[in-house]
Amino acid sequence: MANWGFLGAGSIARSSLAPAVRAAKGAVLHAVASSSHVRAQALRPERAYPSYDDLLRDPDVDIVYIALHNSAHIEWTRRALRAGKHVLCEKPLGLSAAEVDAMTRTAREAGRLLIEAAWNRWHPRTRDLETMIDGGSIGAVQTVTARFDGLEPTADNYRLNPNLGGGALYDVGYYAVSAALAAFGWNTPQVVWAKQEQWHPASADSASDFLLEFPCRGTAQIHCALIGRMAEELVVTGTSGTLSLSSPAFCAGATSVRLFTGSDSDWQARSYPALDSYRLMVDAMDAAVEGRGHPYLVSPQQSRLIAATIDAVREALPSHSLPDTEPPKQNRRRG
Structure with missing residues (x-):
């Protein structure tokens, strides 16, 4: 116990x-x-x-x-x-x-x-998605599109404060970055471009957009924001098929969700009932501490790579602040 x-x-x-x-x-x-x-x-x-x-x-x-x-x-x-x-x-x-x-x-x-x-990593759909990609079900991954729009924080919320580690990138962006890294086998990406918006000049970022490139593999287009609307999307495209998640793509749990896989001519769906991923995380932590079985745990190496990728995104911002210019038009997407 x-x-x-x-x-x-x-x-x-x-x-x-x-x-x-x-x-x-x-x-x-x-x-x-x-x-x-x-x-x-x-x-x-x-x-x-x-x-x-x-x-x-x-x-x-x-x-x-x-x-x-x-x-x-x-x-x-x-x-x-x-x-x-x-x-x-x-x-x-x-x-x-x-x-x-x-x-x-x-x-x-x-x-x-x-x-x-990272509670969503314990959800069976997330586990299946990573297993299917690792098993080559859609061939070699070429592109990832990840989007997470969340509610705007209240005036007293720490997410507005950059000194407290606030902002969309650290909050909802974390999920999108994690999904992109998992899709590309936890390899280290390069940041092609990045831009941010703010609620006001002294605040943390209200939105972040960036393009990650995985050398000799592919790219991940990521958008994250805390500006009032809710949207969660993840699409992973490989050389022989596509995987996509029904919304909510990252924060599933309280509602039933699906995972779609296939191509233009043949799509299949896996359904997952509502469940408590936090409970699965707690169960795994308990089992690991007590030495019971071999529970799934998020690895320290993966946690570090997520942090290093967010570091790189922040460093890619012009003067580490709001960019003066828009990213190249061929790369511009809100999600």
């Missing part, structure tokens, strides 16, 4: 992780630490702490879930690991490849497990 401790009691912890831990076999929501006692108690833990350090000193906590804003991930992940806890940290694991390197080094030194909470 694994005792879970949460650092933070915000919306994701409340709506997704706490219910998943309560539903998982053998998992216990032992403790929650939050500056708000009311929010901590709302998750119904066995213990509520007023500070994160208090929770890390609790000897009964086995796994710490980091549910803090993105810029706090590195500090509190490393503190939790050094306190002897296994860690499941919200995505993005780090705000750069250097941060991910530091975190994984600390996990190795502490002899503890560190996993990025």
